[in-house]
Amino acid sequence: MRSTVYAVRGELMQRGEELRKAGREIIFTNIGNPQALGQKPLSFNRQVQALVNAPFLLENERIIAEFPEDAIARAREMLTKLPGGVGAYQDSRGSPAIRQEIADFLQHRDGYPSNAEHIFMTDGASPAVRMCLQALIRDSRDAILVPIPQYPLYSASIQLLGGSLLPYHLKEESGWSMNVEDLRNQVRLGRDNGMAVRALVFINPGNPTGQCLSYQNLKDLIEFAAEEKLVLMADEVYQTNIYQDELPFVSAKRVLRDIGGSVADELELISFHTISKGVIGECGLRGGYMELVNIHPEVIGEMYKIASINLSPNTMGQVSISLMVNEPKPGDTSYEKHVEEKGTTLASLIRRAHIMTDGFNKLEGVTCNFTEGAMYSFPRIRLPPKAIQAAKEAGKPADTFYCLALLEATGISTVPGSGFGQEEGTLHLRTTILPPENSIKEVIARLTKFHEEFMDKYR
Amino acid sequence: MRSTVYAVRGELMQRGEELRKAGREIIFTNIGNPQALGQKPLSFNRQVQALVNAPFLLENERIIAEFPEDAIARAREMLTKLPGGVGAYQDSRGSPAIRQEIADFLQHRDGYPSNAEHIFMTDGASPAVRMCLQALIRDSRDAILVPIPQYPLYSASIQLLGGSLLPYHLKEESGWSMNVEDLRNQVRLGRDNGMAVRALVFINPGNPTGQCLSYQNLKDLIEFAAEEKLVLMADEVYQTNIYQDELPFVSAKRVLRDIGGSVADELELISFHTISKGVIGECGLRGGYMELVNIHPEVIGEMYKIASINLSPNTMGQVSISLMVNEPKPGDTSYEKHVEEKGTTLASLIRRAHIMTDGFNKLEGVTCNFTEGAMYSFPRIRLPPKAIQAAKEAGKPADTFYCLALLEATGISTVPGSGFGQEEGTLHLRTTILPPENSIKEVIARLTKFHEEFMDKYR
Structure with a gap:
């Protein structure tokens, strides 16, 4: 092996x-495992999770008297989104209704439309990354540009799938910045060595390096990927872990749509998110999703088949994703506490x-x-x-x-x-x-x- | 792709x-999705699941007054088996304490020892099967013997991994029986065509064919695999879905150990089980496990690394596996209802x-x-x-x-x-x-x- x-x-x-x-x-x-080191799960989320696991609790008045009304309402609504309940397989991309909630969240976040049919939920973000790499790598000539330092999910998966990792270096002396000239050199080098450079991975905010990319950095990166016809894999799982104000999180999707023109319509972008990070930190439940932008429908169809072999992402991860992208609103009982x-x-x-x-x-x-x-x-x-x-x-x-x-x-x-x-x-x-x-x-x-x-x- | x-x-x-x-x-x-068609989840399991999702409920006397005492005790115990709770990554093979419960269950079922270090929990049985096939298939010369008719997880995964499927036919006219002579011919044919025949898959009870293998059938199969030095992949996910008395379920592990001698010590056997089937039917939670018997420690080490890339099987699947292999006992409050x-x-x-x-x-x-x-x-x-x-x-x-x-x-x-x-x-x-x-x-x-x-x- x-x-x-x-x-x-x-x-x-x-x-x-x-x-x-x-x-x-x-x-x-x-390892980034916040609850193992005492980070408290969000109360509202866990209340809803308890109720969807045991819907018969919703029929017990003495029990529901102890739950906030919005948690009860949310649990009832969640059960309508998971036909057969949490014990039933759902669509292999995850519940269509929860994927619509994700699309609404992305639209609100970026100010641009998002299509639920192009969203796949998975058992954490890692299987989504692997699924994409599997789709991209045919043999050892297929190369993926990966930042160095990188999160080893990428190097290990590329190795297992028999592809090649083409490194590009982040510059420690300037806050782990990325340099498009360096990327260009690496692509040239790869091609000179007979490689088919297929995709460019970036991690924003960075893992292990902790830097946040500026809007201009992202713009350069996207234009470079478009020029070189690379699939852009945007690892954005830390998008809510931001510890300063100068460099807020900006999604690659938003910058792509801002750029407009043929780049916005043609650059193939896949972005990843998860329930494991942020202040939700539900690593153990294994929930993640990816949004596929400008990916050819035939490729999406093949990915759907690959997802089908594994039947269905786990339902509790889906529930938790729903709770992450659709939180209590001002006026809801649980809003202030949340x-x-x-x-x-x-x-x-x-x-x-x-x-x-x-x-x-x-x-x-x-x-x-x-x-x-x-x-x-x-x-x-x-x-x-x-x-x-x-x-x-x-x-x-x-x-x-x-x-x-x-x-x-x-x-x-x-x-x-x-x-x-x-x-x-x-x-x-x-x-x-x-x-x-x-x-x-x-x-x-x-x-x-x-x-x-x-x-x-x-x- | x-x-x-x-x-x-x-x-x-x-x-x-x-x-x-x-x-x-x-x-x-x-699709075998029982709860989607109205099969009721087991009450005890769902009570425990609700409590482990929201451990603060255990501190609320008005709530715990509504739960049976064994469900409360079991939830408290479960939380000790999942450090950090259900929101934390666990060992990449799943919680050691729950793997010990699986080993105890297997030992009780088969009458032979089982080692928790050789058990991997996964997000349903399908990823476990894929992980094994990934370990077995190096290139298109590596062939896996698969029954025809078969569950297409096997054909699809072998195809994706770039290996070869070597079919052997079940005989419809004699109750979908398998014939060792036919197997032997297929192996010979495969080898004549330059294939390295690596493993033999069988599904007992059968999917899609619904037959149960007799003790003698299993014995023949195991001796054949030993003779030909094949890894035996025993898909036993339907082991509790048995609808007649003449052919009760017998595990390959038990027959292997009964045979004794060098076969018992050398035949490489991997068996798969799940929470998705049986009367538990928790498809949506995605819980499964495999037991590796006589597998070389180095191979187990490599599989552990592959499992690590995906960080951790989902915790609610692990909880549900624990509840499947360690059920309420006579005398427990929930025993009779369960x-x-x-x-x-x-x-x-x-x-x-x-x-x-x-x-x-x-x-x-x-x-x-x-x-x-x-x-x-x-x-x-x-x-x-x-x-x-x-x-x-x-x-x-x-x-x-x-x-x-x-x-x-x-x-x-x-x-x-x-x-x-x-x-x-x-x-x-x-x-x-x-x-x-x-x-x-x-x-x-x-x-x-x-x-x-x-x-x-x-x-």
Whole structure:
């Protein structure tokens, strides 16, 4: 079988699991799993979820007296959107009524129409990405442009599907910006090597890099993709994880439609979203969707067939997507509480983004761009030659060596930068900003103490 | 992109959808989706599901007063098995504690040990099958033995993965039995054609054919696979849909261990199970698992990595699997109601299996083996030459022509036999036995009237 590498759940996580089983307290900051670190689910969503699981509760007056009326109404409405209830297969693209809610949400977000027939729900965004890559990759000559550093879903899936990854580098010194000239060079290089360059992936806000793309950046990217006739894969799963005001989230779809003309009508764009991130953070329920823009109807038909083989995305993920794109409105019983819960979580994430990046920037030899969005900090770490030598002797990449030492010393489980790709000669690590506020300062304190000792040891 | 064919959600279903949208009442018997046709979910399961979705309900005394105490206790216990709750990613193979419950269930079912480390939970059984085929198929020379007729998950996935399907025929005249001599010939034929025959799929109880394999049949099959060094893929998703006493379900794992010796220690067996079938019928929640027996640890490691790319199977599917393999016990508050609900559904399925196959056998030119298990009847239909000619003129396979005419005339949506494969020169259709009891006689009446008119028209 084809082998693959998937660092986010790699050596560090396995060692962390071993230590945890042996009784050590481990802080898993290796994966963006907010509820595992104490982020509270949204009350309204969970009320509706409980009721759609057990519709007989809706017939019990003593029970419904304990639920807000909008949650009850929403649960009844949800059940009409899922014929047969949550235990029945739905359309292989997900419930048409919920896909219409997504289309309405996208139209409201972008100010441009969205077609529910071009939306597919999936078990989280990852299977949607894989489905697209499967449609794009025919053999090893088919190449996909992927940012470096990248989220390893892309490298691992491309590897498994037998395609080629064509890297383009984000510039750390200018806030992980992307450069169209670099993209153009890489495409030329790929084509010179006989590759058919099929698609361009970008992640906005960035994972693991945490940057937010500007409107102009997106415009350049879209025009470049149109020029080169590439399918644009827009990983926008962190669209509501924004921690500053200068660079608000702008969707590729909106910029595409703003550009207008033949680009708006012809560029093939696929954008991905999920319930796993944002302040909803429902990773475990596995809900995601993709919107297909300007994709040929025959290709959509083939993707529908591929989706059909898996029968139906899970219904609770669909319910959760519905609740994400169609929230309580002003005047609804749950509105104020819902807004407050979301605001509390977002404000806390903003504070933690600052605490984490400030913490890293105070360490000797470490620099870290501010986490403008998403859920991660990705500091660059400069290690003394003796540490590099010790890593070599241990048979490990230097960043893995550092992260393992950090794990053993502090219980903090991170992911080495090599798992995401990094410029030759540089070292990084990725950590989430998710440790809860009452412990994140302790995390930074432990990290600082470890780093000082590590540097002293190998200086 | 690679094209594929998936008949269960093919032309018939699309036409059915069109008619439904135009206001026609359509009876979807094309897919095994019991709750969509009114099968009631099990109350205990749904009570637990509601509580794990909204753990704050457990703190509300007025609410828990309305729940049986074992459902409350089970929900509390379930939450300890899912760190972070249902909103958090779990281990990529699913919760270790729930996998242990599965292992205990398998050990109790088979009388032989089962190892939770060799169990993977997935979003329904289909992704587990695909994951295995992905591990087995390297290129088009890799061949998988698949029964004909078969469930098209297999043909479609093998096609998508670029492998080869090596068919072996079930014998309709002897109750869809499988014949080891035929298998041996097919393997020889495949090898003569330069194929690497990698695995043997069987479906017990059969889909679409509804037969149950005898102990001796399974023993022959296993010994044959061992002799030929094939991986055995045992699709046992209908293991509790058994409608007669002569051929109870026997797992391949049990027979393998009974055989003992080198076969028991060496034959690579992968068996699949799901929450979608049986009397639980929770299709929409997408829960499934596979048990890997005698699979090399390195291969298991690679499969773990593939599972990791998709992060985690959905938690509500995991909850439902836990509830399927670990049911209320004698003495528990919900025990009697649970047993009664299951018994009611099973008894009804048995009656419907008889009504359906009896109904088909009364039709001119139609014969139908009794549905011993699973959820389908697969009658053979002999059409007059004028009907075959009319189909040819319409540019359709004759079985599709018949099924479309049935759909237009009666609203009954079936799947043509050609979607599953059938012996050359024969015609079949597949229907589920799932229409509810208060309407199944009406279904048979409509079918009978249609068939008579169809035969009269083309005789």
